[in-house]
Amino acid sequence: MSDLIRRADATRKTLAKYRRRAFDWRGRSTCIHLARYHLRNMGHTPPPVPDFRSALGARRALDRLGFADLAALFDSMLPRIAPAAMLVGDLAVLQGDEGFDSIVVSAGGKLLGYHADDGSGIKPLMALEMPVGAWRL
Helix, strand or coil: CCHHHHHHHHHHHHHHHHCCCCCECCCCECHHHHHHHHHHHCCCCCCCCCCCCCHHHHHHHHHHHCCCCHHHHHHCCCCEECHHHCCCCCEEEECCCCCCCEEEEECCCCEEEEECCEEEEEEEECCCCCCCEEECC
């Protein structure tokens, strides 16, 4: 199977799980959970997500792990690439609101992730600014 087909299949599987799954701190349905699921679909073995149920809990968990932000966390696990070099299935971090960035999955010209104004499930997003970073899976 070609690498691009494998990437597309893994991305479709992630989209199928999170398409209608609302963003929920308490329900453990956040962009970091989405990213971990996608990493596993792509054949990686990411560490478990620490248990948190609020934005404050997520910030504390990131601090306990020793990372200033999500980009630093991904830098410790994956090779960073230029955003323009993203393939289907790669991850990117977009600058977010309220001190938290947003993790998105590349879907071939579109980025899939949670939108701040509509947390009903992941959606294609338009990045109006350059991503904070992108990583090859």
